[in-house]
Amino acid sequence: MEGHRERKKARTRRALLEAAVRLFAERGYERTTVADIAAAADVAPRTFFAYFASKEDVLFLQAADRERAMLEVIADRRPGEPLGELLSRMFESLVGGLAADDELDFALSPLRARLVVAEPALRARGLTLMMETQPRLASALCEVFPELDPVSAGAAVGGFMGALAVAGLVAQQQGGSEDDVLAAGRRGIEVAVNGLSSLDRP
Known part of the structure; x- marks a missing residue:
């Protein structure tokens, strides 16, 4: 059975994904930074790199x-x-x-x-x-x-x-x-x- 930690990780990953795609659509891929995505998901930039190696890997x-x-x-x-x-x-x-x-x-x-x-x-x-x-x-x-x-x-x-x-x-x-x-x-x-x-x- 999925534990609390796994569910929290899934929610964070989902938040980063949704923030990235929304910002890409609104601002364009090139104008969106990792810091922008992290801020929109309310996490630190280092958290982004715990889930994705780069913007394109989203x-x-x-x-x-x-x-x-x-x-x-x-x-x-x-x-x-x-x-x-x-x-x-x-x-x-x-x-x-x-x-x-x-x-x-x-x-x-x-x-x-x-x-x-x-x-x-x-x-x-x-x-x-x-x-x-x-x-x-x-x-x-x-x-x-x-x-x-x-x-x-x-x-x-x-x-x-x-x-x-x-x-x-x-x-x-x-x-x-x-x-x-x-x-x-x-x-x-x-x-x-x-x-x-x-x-x-x-």
Whole structure:
């Protein structure tokens, strides 16, 4: 059972997250300082660094954890498991890893997504993470699917990540609920797995 100390830490982290995203939206990412975020959350700047390594890590905090979760799913490929089923399990693993107060909290994620697109520093960070993560996932796929060549594995990872991200973003922009966004992600993966020809089916 979660103790008082853990709950307090979760509340502080949440306060810092919400303050950072609000200030980024109001002032812009570049004009917002760590001291500003800490003050808005009513904590000392050193407290900020107990939770986040930098301003940008507010928006990319668990990127490494998500990559690790996907790599674990790949490494644990079931005997004879098709690629499409494994990719679907990767998605479900990511969904299952989202806590109630995760940094990808649904209410904040549309604003967060807009900031990443609008701010060059954040966009560069997101692209860097993508370029670092996807080749590692592709390499891991090649290890458990010997029939896959590196280019095909890269295409599979790119299709999976792109379909998941864009389908979910479109659902958010249309005002969809959290369930709608998750359903959109699943639909995106379905299209990626079955190929664009699946869109021609009634």
